[in-house]
Each structure stands twice: as C-alpha cells, then as structure tokens.
Amino acid sequence: MxxxxxxxxxxxxxxxxxxxxxxxxxxxxxxxxxxxxxxxxxxxxxxxxxxxxxxxxxxxxxxxxxxxxxxxxxxxxxxxxxxxxxxxxxxxxxxxxxxxxxxxxxxxxxxxxxxxxxxxxxxxxxxxxxxxxxxxxxxxxxxxxxxxxxxxxxxxxxPEGAPAASGPDHGDxxxxxxxxxxxxxxxxxxxxxxxxxxxxxxxxxxxxxxxxxxxxxxxxxxxxxxxxxxxxxxxxxxxxxxxxxxxxxxxxxxxxxxxxxxxxxxxxxxxxxxxxxxxxxxIDKIIENxxxxxxxYMAAVPRIFEKVYNGVATKAKAGGAAKYKIFQWAAGVAREYAKVTQENFRRTGNATAPAGLKAKHAVADRLVYAKLRDAFGGRLRACVSGSAALAPDIGFFFSGAGIHILEGYGLTESSAASFVNPGEAYRTGTVGKPLPGTEVRIAEDGEILLRGPGIMQGYHGLPDKTAEVLEDDGWFHTGDIGELSEDGYLRITDRKKDLIKTSGGKYIAPAEVEGQFKALCPYVSNILVHGADRNFCTALIALDEVSLTAWAEEQETLKGKPYAEIITSDEVRAMVDGYVEELNSGLQRWQTIKKFRVLPRDLDIEHGELTPSLKLKRPVVEREFGHLIEEMYAGTREA
Incomplete structure (x- = not known):
C-alpha cells in the first residue's frame, strides 16, 4: 500500500x-x-x-x-x-x-x-x-x-580549579x-x-x-x-x-x-x-512564558502534554473529592466529544455533536477547559506533537478541551516533518497525511518506507550503514511499523525493533500499552514494558516526583516524609497496583502486566535513559535496571 x-x-x-x-x-x-x-x-x-x-x-x-x-x-x-x-x-x-x-x-x-x-x-x-x-x-x-x-x-x-588569568585566553x-x-x-x-x-x-x-x-x-x-x-x-x-x-x-x-x-x-x-x-x-519557564x-501555535513532544495532563489531574485531586470528580467527568466528556466530532467531520465534513453532548461539553468548558486554554495563553490555535507517540486518550482529552494537537511523524533522516495532521481534519491516534512531495509505501512486513526531497543524503562517512536503510532508488527504511487508511492517514503501531514477541509467539507493541497506562495514572513519568522471549509481560514504572509528593501529603502515613521513603512505601506500590489492574482490564490476556517494579527515581537525560527529546532509550533502561527485570522473572518457568 x-x-x-x-x-x-x-x-x-x-x-x-x-x-x-x-x-x-x-x-x-x-x-x-x-x-x-x-x-x-x-x-x-x-x-x-x-x-x-x-x-x-x-x-x-x-x-x-x-x-x-x-x-x-x-x-x-x-x-x-x-x-x-x-x-x-x-x-x-x-x-x-x-x-x-x-x-x-x-x-x-x-x-x-x-x-x-x-x-x-x-x-x-x-x-x-x-x-x-x-x-x-x-x-x-x-x-x-x-x-x-x-x-x-x-x-x-x-577552567574550574585554575587560578584566574589576566589575559582572555587562559592558556589557549x-x-x-x-x-x-x-x-x-x-x-x-x-x-x-x-x-x-x-x-x-x-x-x-x-x-x-x-x-x-x-x-x-x-x-x-x-x-x-x-x-x-x-x-x-x-x-x-x-x-x-x-x-x-x-x-x-x-x-x-x-x-x-x-x-x-x-x-x-x-x-x-x-x-x-x-x-x-x-x-x-x-523548559522550567514554559508555564510562565x-x-x-x-x-x-506551538510544537512539543508528548511528555509535555502528559505532564500538563497529570498536573491538572493532580491539582484537581488535591482540591478534594468533589473537584476531582468534576475533573474526571469533564475529562470523560472531552474524550467523548472529541471522538464524536472527529468522526462526524470525517464522514460529513462538519464537526458536529448531539445536543445532549454539546450541553454537557458547554458546562465542562466553563468548569475546566477554559482555564486550561488560558494556561496556554488563550490564543492557541493548534499544537504539533512529534518525536514519539502521544497516548490517544491524552490526545482526545486535549482535543475535546479545545487544544487541538496535530500529531506528526518524521525522523532525523527525513528532516523531521514527513507527515502531519491536516488542520480541522486531524485524527487523534494517527500522524496524518504525507507532506506534499513525500511518497510513502508500506512494506510486506509492515515497515514504513519513505521517499522524497526531505530524505537525507546518507550517514556521514558511513556508506555501509547508509546502504542498510537507503535503497538505490531513494526509498528510505524507517524501522517503524504502520498502516495507511484508505484516504491516506498513517497510524504508527511501533518501532520494528521494539516489537515484543513473547515466548508464546504473541506480538505486542509496548508503546501502545505504555501509552494507555500514561493516560490512566496521573503520577507516572515513564514506563517500560518488557516481555521479549518471556512468557509474560512486566513493567518498570517511574513516577513523577512533584505529583507523587503532593499525593503523599494527602496520605496520613506518608505526610512529611522524603521522596526516597515515599517511593519505596507499600502505599505507593498499592496505588500503582490499582492503576495496573485498571490497565489490564482493557488489554488482551497476553498483553497484561503480570508484575511490575516502581523505580527508585525518575528516568532522565543525565543517566542516558532518555534522549534530549525525552524519548525512552529501552536498551539503556533495561541494562540499568536489569536486576529488577530478572527479579520479576525469578522462579518462573520460561516456556
């Protein structure tokens, strides 16, 4: 195709x-x-x-x-x-x-x-x-x-530790x-x-x-x-x-x-x-700026939208049970409204909704969405999200709240912007259509191939590496798996190399499961699903220090305790376990998270676990916390 x-x-x-x-x-x-x-x-x-x-x-x-x-x-x-x-x-x-x-x-x-x-x-x-x-x-x-x-x-x-020099060069x-x-x-x-x-x-x-x-x-x-x-x-x-x-x-x-x-x-x-x-x-000035x-308009990576969403949810929860209930209701209305209006626009060209849903949406707008739009400056026409997958539930929430996130797709090798969602006709969960002049083909194994003026000349000084991904006729192998709709919208399902095949022969797209969990748990910062060649899936879960500390202040047994003590507590494990159970209830049996470990700290760029654009480096995380992964599989019989 x-x-x-x-x-x-x-x-x-x-x-x-x-x-x-x-x-x-x-x-x-x-x-x-x-x-x-x-x-x-x-x-x-x-x-x-x-x-x-x-x-x-x-x-x-x-x-x-x-x-x-x-x-x-x-x-x-x-x-x-x-x-x-x-x-x-x-x-x-x-x-x-x-x-x-x-x-x-x-x-x-x-x-x-x-x-x-x-x-x-x-x-x-x-x-x-x-x-x-x-x-x-x-x-x-x-x-x-x-x-x-x-x-x-x-x-x-x-230079640090050297005596101050009188000249401008300091020995240079x-x-x-x-x-x-x-x-x-x-x-x-x-x-x-x-x-x-x-x-x-x-x-x-x-x-x-x-x-x-x-x-x-x-x-x-x-x-x-x-x-x-x-x-x-x-x-x-x-x-x-x-x-x-x-x-x-x-x-x-x-x-x-x-x-x-x-x-x-x-x-x-x-x-x-x-x-x-x-x-x-x-980055610490974004909210102020x-x-x-x-x-x-503004471009961002999914982690920013996740942090905003989790921050709003945490703030609502801190306001008491009634405020949190209103937020949850409004979030549900936003998602429903976004799905209905996007589907109607796809079918008829009009982003309409039934009268009852419109009325609920208007109430939720006054209570929740208007304040959220004001926090973004009040004039935001659209955001562009790229660099990694945005969890659809988070995308639908912002869409329904009037903050339109146009997901796009590209790689360094394709000058970044190969696909983008087209304005009003955007579809959450897809990366839109190819830019004018870009060709796309889906290979037999599902890999996305691209050709066009945005494709690189090659890797500097590495002809063999270039030949591995760039064909003589200009087709570039992205390493991503995806599917095209009949009208040309692309949906990315996973990185080719990141697809998990369990020992039972089932394929799992970890990013899909991870995205669903991020939309459910307001305290998560990063999650890595593991299960390649294993007989069940596990997860390493990193929690956001700011939102978790705020949650801990509401718990009688954790109030005033340092983060290092909070993160290892039974209360935190029980809280995360509840969200994992909620996640599992919507997954196929072979996708479910059977065991998890809460990490002692968040993942970050400094430790090499995230790229500067905040993408997860799976091999690095699996190597750093390999002892926790092995601990989860210890004593189990691998099929």
Missing part, C-alpha cells in the same frame, strides 16, 4: 536564499522575540524583538566573521547551545557563509562532544558558555582541526577563543573590504550542498551523523507552508532543542511563512 503527494517544484536552492528573500520582502516585520532576564535577577523577563532586517545584520556579521576565519563552503561549524535566538542567528550565519551546521546538545558529555566534533571535522565551535568551552578544552589535543571557539556568553572562562592558543560580538565585529571589517562576499556566496550555493549534520542520539554505539543538504530544508519550508499548517499571522513559541531535527525544521517553516517566533529553551507570549 502506498500514497504519493504532488512534488513541490521551483524550490529555492538554499536556506540562505530563503532567508535573503524574507529579509527583502518584509524587512521591518517582527521576526523573533527573545527574553532578557531583569538586571536584578528577580521579577519577570523583558521580551525584546528583532525585525527581519535587524536579524540580518547579526546573521551577515556572523557569516562574514566566519569567512574572515577562513571557513570554506560545506566546512562544518558546530553549535553547542540551548535553544535561544542566538542559536538561530548563528545557524543562519553559518549557512549564509556557505558552511554547514553540526548540532550538539548542550547536555552532551565531554567524550561524545569530542567525538562529534572530530567525526564532523568541525573547524569552528559556537559554544553557549564556559561549560561548553570546558568540554573542548579538555579534549583539545584530539581536535587539531578545531581552529576557533566562539562564545555566546563570555562570562568567566577560567592566540585567537582560539572569541566572543560572538567579536566575531560579528570581525565580520563588519571583512564586509567593508569584501562588500559582495555574502551575496556572492549565497548566489553560488547549490541545493545538494550540505547544510546540516545532525547526530542521532542512538540507543547503542556511537551516534551517526545524518547529512541533510539545503534542498531538504527548502523543501520542508515550502511543504509546511503549502500544507496550510502556519500563516504569516501566527506567533510560534519555540522551546524545543534546536540540536534536534524537530526544532530545526520549525525554523525553516518560519522563513517561508514569515510569522513571529518567540524563542526560549528553558505561555500567558506572556500568547502563541497561536
């Missing part, structure tokens, strides 16, 4: 061309908003703006500054920084210099940072602060081709460390001598030239560099605009990691649409 969308022709040759066109078309329009903390460090941030013309001054300064350092077309310049406006301006500067951006998460450890810089042969690193600089100082001997480090936030760059080679402002100043001088340098460089760029090298945060082994040429992003920009997903009237709130392909594709879409983007990668930014 396959689906093909019409190809988008006449794409600009490069992202730099897109940027130049946007600056020329709307120089005085607002492009980016960014927060500046108050001088005292107390009180709310001040939000400032760049127009497209204002942004271009810094972008061209960065581009010319890199040229002055000798950076050549397609040579790599790395960025190791959290999401902030300087990340975007630096990326655009790199591209306008004809170079290619290597992305590095700021949370990446010293060893992996050095590996990525060496493997990519990056010549310059744009680092956020002294912490990122320290990582490369430690491995400088292994990075002979890294000629310069440019600091966004200079601060004190003295002369000129090895520059500030971003110094780079831009160099660029201004360079442009005085070579006024056509940037326009000539952009004019010479070809669509097949490398634009971005994104390293996959693989669950095993070294990360692989995914080569994405300019044409991938030019195509994505045009396809997103053609899908009708965004307009020039939108205000986007962008907090996703820009080192991840999901965050990166949002910057390409903005160049074509020309809307405003408010940029702030501080939403009412200030008042976005019309």
């Amino acid at each position: 396959s689906d093909t969308q019409p190809l988008i022709e006449n794409r600009p040759p490069s992202v730099a061309t897109l940027f130049l066109e946007r600056v020329e078309t709307a120089p005085d329009a607002e492009a980016y908003r960014y927060p500046v903390p108050s001088a005292s460090g107390e009180g709310p941030d001040e939000w400032r703006s760049y127009t497209w013309a204002g942004a271009s001054k810094r972008v061209f300064g960065i581009a010319a500054g890199l040229m002055s350092l000798g950076v050549q077309p397609e040579e790599r310049v790395a960025i190791a920084s959290a999401t902030r406006v300087d990340w975007i301006l630096s990326d655009l500067g790199i591209l306008c210099a004809g170079a290619a951006t290597t992305t590095i998460y700021p949370s990446t450890n010293v060893e992996e940072t050095a590996f990525i810089l060496a493997d990519s042969d990056s010549r310059v690193l744009i680092a956020e602060d002294a912490e990122q600089l320290a990582k490369v100082r430690e491995r400088r001997g292994e990075l002979p081709n890294l000629k310069h480090v440019v600091l966004i936030e200079p601060g004190d760059t003295t 080679p002369e000129g090895w460390v520059l500030t971003l402002d110094e780079l831009i100043s160099r660029g201004s001088d360079y442009l005085e001598k070579h006024p056509q340098a940037i326009t000539d460089t952009i004019g010479a760029l070809r669509s097949d030239q490398l634009a971005t090298l994104i390293y996959t945060s693989g669950t095993t082994g070294k990360p692989k560099g995914v080569r994405l040429p300019h044409d991938c992003w030019s195509y994505m920009a045009k396809a997103i605009a053609q899908s009708g997903l965004v307009t020039d009237e939108d205000v986007q709130y962008l907090w996703l990691p820009l080192a991840h392909v999901f965050g990166k594709v949002l910057t390409a879409g903005q160049l074509e649409a020309g809307h405003v983007t408010a940029v702030d990668g501080r 939403l009412p200030v930014v008042q976005p019309t």
Whole structure:
C-alpha cells in the first residue's frame, strides 16, 4: 500500500536564499522575540524583538566573521547551545557563509562532544558558555582541526580549579577563543573590504550542498551523523507552508532543542511563512512564558502534554473529592466529544455533536477547559506533537478541551516533518497525511518506507550503514511499523525493533500499552514494558516526583516524609497496583502486566535513559535496571 503527494517544484536552492528573500520582502516585520532576564535577577523577563532586517545584520556579521576565519563552503561549524535566538542567528550565519551546521546538545558529555566534533571535522565551535568551552578544552589535543571557539556568553572562562588569568585566553592558543560580538565585529571589517562576499556566496550555493549534520542520539554505539543538504530544508519550508499548517499571522513559541531535527525544521517553516517566533529553551519557564507570549501555535513532544495532563489531574485531586470528580467527568466528556466530532467531520465534513453532548461539553468548558486554554495563553490555535507517540486518550482529552494537537511523524533522516495532521481534519491516534512531495509505501512486513526531497543524503562517512536503510532508488527504511487508511492517514503501531514477541509467539507493541497506562495514572513519568522471549509481560514504572509528593501529603502515613521513603512505601506500590489492574482490564490476556517494579527515581537525560527529546532509550533502561527485570522473572518457568 502506498500514497504519493504532488512534488513541490521551483524550490529555492538554499536556506540562505530563503532567508535573503524574507529579509527583502518584509524587512521591518517582527521576526523573533527573545527574553532578557531583569538586571536584578528577580521579577519577570523583558521580551525584546528583532525585525527581519535587524536579524540580518547579526546573521551577515556572523557569516562574514566566519569567512574572515577562513571557513570554506560545506566546512562544518558546530553549535553547542540551548535553544535561544542566538542559536538561530548563528545557524543562519553559518549557512549564509556557505558552511554547514553540526548540532550538539548542550547536555552532551565531554567524550561524545569530542567525538562529534572530530567525526564532523568541525573547524569552528559556537559554544553557549564556559561549560561548553570546558568540554573542548579538555579534549583539545584530539581536535587539531578545531581552529576557533566562539562564545555566546563570555562570562568567566577560567577552567574550574585554575587560578584566574589576566589575559582572555587562559592558556589557549592566540585567537582560539572569541566572543560572538567579536566575531560579528570581525565580520563588519571583512564586509567593508569584501562588500559582495555574502551575496556572492549565497548566489553560488547549490541545493545538494550540505547544510546540516545532525547526530542521532542512538540507543547503542556511537551516534551517526545524518547529512541533510539545503534542498531538504527548502523543501520542508515550502511543504509546511503549502500544507496550510502556519500563516504569516501566527506567533510560534519555540522551546524545543534546536540540536534536534524537530526544532530545526520549525525554523525553516518560519522563513517561508514569515510569522513571529518567540524563542526560549528553558523548559522550567514554559508555564510562565505561555500567558506572556500568547502563541497561536506551538510544537512539543508528548511528555509535555502528559505532564500538563497529570498536573491538572493532580491539582484537581488535591482540591478534594468533589473537584476531582468534576475533573474526571469533564475529562470523560472531552474524550467523548472529541471522538464524536472527529468522526462526524470525517464522514460529513462538519464537526458536529448531539445536543445532549454539546450541553454537557458547554458546562465542562466553563468548569475546566477554559482555564486550561488560558494556561496556554488563550490564543492557541493548534499544537504539533512529534518525536514519539502521544497516548490517544491524552490526545482526545486535549482535543475535546479545545487544544487541538496535530500529531506528526518524521525522523532525523527525513528532516523531521514527513507527515502531519491536516488542520480541522486531524485524527487523534494517527500522524496524518504525507507532506506534499513525500511518497510513502508500506512494506510486506509492515515497515514504513519513505521517499522524497526531505530524505537525507546518507550517514556521514558511513556508506555501509547508509546502504542498510537507503535503497538505490531513494526509498528510505524507517524501522517503524504502520498502516495507511484508505484516504491516506498513517497510524504508527511501533518501532520494528521494539516489537515484543513473547515466548508464546504473541506480538505486542509496548508503546501502545505504555501509552494507555500514561493516560490512566496521573503520577507516572515513564514506563517500560518488557516481555521479549518471556512468557509474560512486566513493567518498570517511574513516577513523577512533584505529583507523587503532593499525593503523599494527602496520605496520613506518608505526610512529611522524603521522596526516597515515599517511593519505596507499600502505599505507593498499592496505588500503582490499582492503576495496573485498571490497565489490564482493557488489554488482551497476553498483553497484561503480570508484575511490575516502581523505580527508585525518575528516568532522565543525565543517566542516558532518555534522549534530549525525552524519548525512552529501552536498551539503556533495561541494562540499568536489569536486576529488577530478572527479579520479576525469578522462579518462573520460561516456556
């Protein structure tokens, strides 16, 4: 089964061309908003703006500054920084210099940072602060081709434990460390001598030239560099605009990691649409920022929606039995309303509901949903969810509450946005339809194959690995299992490699079971279902510290106790057991969770158990907590 969308022709040759066109078309329009903390460090941030013309001054300064350092077309310049406006301006500067951006998460450890810089042969690193600089100082001997480090936030760059130095380099080679402002100043001088340098460089760029090298945060082994040429992003920009997903009237709130392909594709879409983007990668500021930014659309990963849902449920429960009962009733109404209206829209083109359900929905809206929409800023037209599967029950809840979550699908190797749900016609539980110009085919074993301009050139320096997933005729093997509806909507059922086959021969999609549990239990943070080659399924369950501590305060026996004591208590085990029983009541016999263990702490990026986009690294978790898994199967006879 396959689906093909019409190809988008006449794409600009490069992202730099897109940027130049946007600056020329709307120089005085607002492009980016960014927060500046108050001088005292107390009180709310001040939000400032760049127009497209204002942004271009810094972008061209960065581009010319890199040229002055000798950076050549397609040579790599790395960025190791959290999401902030300087990340975007630096990326655009790199591209306008004809170079290619290597992305590095700021949370990446010293060893992996050095590996990525060496493997990519990056010549310059744009680092956020002294912490990122320290990582490369430690491995400088292994990075002979890294000629310069440019600091966004200079601060004190003295290595920890070393005496303060009087000069700017602290023992670094002369000129090895520059500030971003110094780079831009160099660029201004360079442009005085070579006024056509940037326009000539952009004019010479070809669509097949490398634009971005994104390293996959693989669950095993070294990360692989995914080569994405300019044409991938030019195509994505045009396809997103053609899908009708965004307009020039939108205000986007962008907090996703820009080192991840999901965050990166949002910057390409903005160049074509020309809307405003408010940029702030501080996750702990999301709740505070939403009412200030008042976005019309926002992209997020499922974990954020799960946390919001669990937070609302926990708050309602803390308000007493009556409030919690109202919330549960309203959540049920939201799900029913969403299912009915989505089905009616599918059949008739009108999102209608019976009069009785509409009346209940109106009451629930006044009591619950309106407050939830206000928390998102009050103007949210749609959210895009990607990077992992969203539990349908959570999707239906938000849909019924008037917060429309459009699930999408893509991979680093496909420039992120291969599928997205189409506006009003979205269907919760699917990832929508392919973007214009993307072809999809379902192989005999159920694997999803993709072909189109968004597909990578290959893995950097790894032809054998490339050949394993990319066919000569352009079809890319995603490793995901899915099915297409007759009208072209894709539903992902699981990762091909994550499907569990029990010793009894039954196949189980763990993500499906995990998603159902997340929709049932308001205290869960992460869950991993295990059962490959076993005769029954088990689960490792991590609980959210904030919501669990709030729950514990309501329990006479746990009130005032530390989290470490709460998490190991019989009361917590009994509470989780109740939710597991509820889950099992809706599963096939072979899917049910026979045993579980509550983990002593939450899973996190620092321990390597989650990727920076908050996806579960199953092999890492199973290795870290293997003793608990073996404990659950101890004494049982494996068939």
